[in-house]
Amino acid sequence: MLIINCPYCGPRDQSEFSNGGEAHVKRPDGSKEIGDREWGEYVFIRANPKGLFYERWVHTHGCRKWFNCVRDTSTDEILVTYKLDEKKPNLNNFKSVVKTPSGEPEVGSGNFTVEK
Amino acid sequence: MKSINLKGNQFIQFHQKISFKFDGVKYFGYKGDTIASALLRNNINLVGRSFKYHRPRGIYTCGIEEPNALVQIISEYSEPNTRATIKKIYEGMEIESQNRWPSLENDFGSINNLFSPIFTAGFYYKTFMGPHKKFWKNLYEPLIRRAAGLGKPPKDFKGISNHIHHNVDITIIGGGLNGLLAAKSFINSNYDVLLIDFEEQLGGIINNSNKISSIDNKEPKDWLKETIQEIEDSKNIKILKNTLVTTYNYINHLIAIEDRFVGSKPIEGKVNSTLHKIRTGHTILCNGHIERFLSFQNNDLPGIMLSSSFEKYMCRYGLAPSKEPVIFSNNSNSNSLVYGLIKAGLKPKAYIDSRSGEEIEPNLFDLIRKNDVPLYTNSQIKGAFGNKKIEKILVEDSSGALNEIKCDCLCLSGGINPDVHLFTQSKGLLDWDEKDLTYKPSKPFQPTITLGSASGQFNFDNLNSDINEKLKTFKVKKLDVKLELNTNTKYNIEKLWEVSPQKKSLWAKSFIDLQNDVTTKDIRQAITEGFDRIEHLKRYTTNSMGTDQGKISSINALGIVSDLLDKKVNEVGTTIYRPPYAPLSFSAIAGRNCYEFYDPERKSPIHSWHLKNGAIFEDVGQWKRPWYFQINKDESMHDAVQRESKNVRENAGILDGSTLGKIEIKGEDALEFMNLIYTNSFTKMKQGSARYALMLGEDGMVKDDGIICKISDQHFIATTTTGGAATVLGCMEEYAQTEWPNLKVFMNSITEQYATFNISGPKTREIMKKAFPNINFSNEEFPFMTFQFHEFNDIPIRILRASFTGELGYEIYIPSNSAPKIWDNIQSVGKEFGLAPYGTEAMHLLRAEKGYIIVGQDTDGSITPIDLGLSWMIGKSKKDFLGKRSLARSDTIREDRKQLVGIIPSNKADKLEEGQHIILDREIKSPVPMLGHITSCYYSSTLGHDFALAVIKNGHSMIGTKAYASTSSMSTTGVDIVKPVFYDEDNKRLVS
């Protein structure tokens, strides 16, 4: 189980939180004309990278605040959490990012226990 | 196998006899015995039948790695697959062997052994997938279901376990020599330390072997006693005994299970196991090593045992399973057994080593020579033979000659492996050691430290320096322990995985996985068939997939595969080790979250009244809601529902609607916020009025509905469905925080603060007048879809004129604490008007007659407001609201979408069924094009026939046509497609 550092409450067990998918996905402005593609991408399309990922979480069984984080999806390491109104961190600031669980290639099944 | 008790053992209380039953026969053991040691004491070694071939099996090991000796504990709710080598006996314990019929000695299923040539690798896949599917269904499956398997599921089990959380700096797993030394370093330091051991007594190898002769010039057991005392006295160290770490998760999160009733019968109602959830800064793995076996013909015969296990029985349980075992080894680990046997005045029948004379340690050589033990170097065992027990072995000596040796016990050692299970669970990397022929921990992925044999240090020479070096990041004292050994040797091993059989036969078996009955031949066959990747091979042959996960054999399998493929073991790789380390019962994982604590039960403030008045409850989310009220025990549900609904239509009924979700929304921008969340427009709505509203997802589909009361532009109260309350509040909070943080608005759940009563029926106004005499309920003063605040006997109440039944109706909102009083009052004044309570089922029937939908029943997340015929609820002038743009997607404007319609049987006497398909053809001929399905279906005594709501393709334009509904008896019923309103279409009763 992960430990997640709520920007309002501090580090807590993952079981107190809910995941909200990709962060920084802007809802199209309803007061303007929205094209099919733009709206479709907002509703249905999310990134799913292996590696660093901007992600939303909510402290459901805590302060109930939403916040953002950068999580390495290959290691589950949460590198930083930040409030919604804070600037999103530059991913280049995080070094040696693909430290995959068992040193497996960045792309693949992950079923290599032995480093090549 | 004739065993002998070795007196003077500190762990077994020979003065305390314990009786137990095995397969109905009474035996005696001693306090401290495991089932296995007690059975061996009684010279019983046949304890079970194997998984597939029903071969006789005995006790192979003396610990958690046991593949064979699995038993059913009858006296503990018939708990199956218990390892006899771990479970301690207690007075009156009842044990049964598994997987045999009618008895262990005469097992009918052993006929499988004769058929064994067909049960080879991939048998299940081939018969299941191949051209012989019929065989699978008619022959194999019934046969296998009866014959293959382990124990039977437990009966009436109601185990209780609790969960304990720990937050520590250091967790030391394993209280053997290295674990104790590591703990010793942390004595009185500033670190919070948890020391966990699986056994009741700490000490590991000190207790289990003859290897160590002195520590710091003291007898090992004296040193042990002192050291444990020091650790126990240290305030910063907590010791958990009888606790097995099963899981090593990410961020140093460990799961361990503690047995609270070791050596005694669990007391019913008491916590019998504790699941420890540990969060630690560093983990120090000192969990030792596991000995491997070797493969040769009939290496599964009862009487064959790992040599370190034999030694453990001697040291730990004061028992030599045999007076004169034969020892077969390819390494130096069994030297201490030879030493121990001779020290105990026993003598090995023979010592057989695959290594040459030069490789065998000189001190072992001397010991063997001095005691006239027959010695075979450069030799291998070709096979073991006997009826249900080992009787003789065939040894091929260095000259190639075959020697027959009669024996009742054979001790095997194929080398040792660090117990890397937890290390690899933590995602640490392993490396193959070509000299020691085993995988050893290499790079940790987490703050994990490995010590001793768990790290692959099979010798003791670097004991101090290794610990000091690995613990140098901590502020702890340096160790300087002096260790002397009985058999002063360095670990040495010669490669040997499998001995080639003496003669080839279809029935000759050389096992690689004892628990799953996998033979080395299966491995060969799998590779021939192309399953040469280790993960494929494992699944195809089921090698190491038993409850023991191949602890004594999986490395041997890798060795055999690497030889067959002519690859290095490192290139073959290992399969992934997954938690748990050893089986963990579901009851331990569930902890207290079971039965009545599995999910909270929520009850309305009126619950006790319902109980007294014949309510039959249904679960709606976590809520208990009256489903219907029985006026007497004989009244059927159908009769009760028809009576209740008829009474609402003719007189008046009252429903406890307290479970409805209620959310209060306040703030400067509350109006704008509500306009964005719901499809409706609230801008022109008058203060004090209410509106039925829909909430969509961004995909345009209906997610929830409810009534919105506008108190002012800055203050709203919304109701939600009973099940949707938390989701709707969560959604509002999400959008308020993430999309529209500029809006000044707050929301909170007030579901439990207010009870809600829904009163409806033609006589409702009379009842309300009488119950609340100060309020004017006339149509002019209190029109439909308005609400008013009042005080009644100093209780603030809110009354909303709304209806979910189609009759004149009011909803009363009362602070929960005062609700029962007002409920009782309404009951008593309503009596003369025929007021009666009704439950959710009658409510469903009444609303369906009126064509009101239930979100989640008539909708399923793929239905838009337009599909429901509710376009009028969409605030078309609004620029934006959740899901608005999606209502113009190409998919949502399709004409052939499923749309809500009403269905009545063409022949009024016919029945309809919920969930059945609406189709166009009378005859069911596959493929049947399906138009849609019936979402709600009831018998209405008001209409006098069945009626239904359905969602069908292009439904709105099909109104007025005929179709068919399928039935559960595979026929069809002719139906008329009608408008989804069956009662009071022009709302006369609603606004009367």
Ligand SMILES: [Zn+2]
């Ligand atoms: Zn928080």
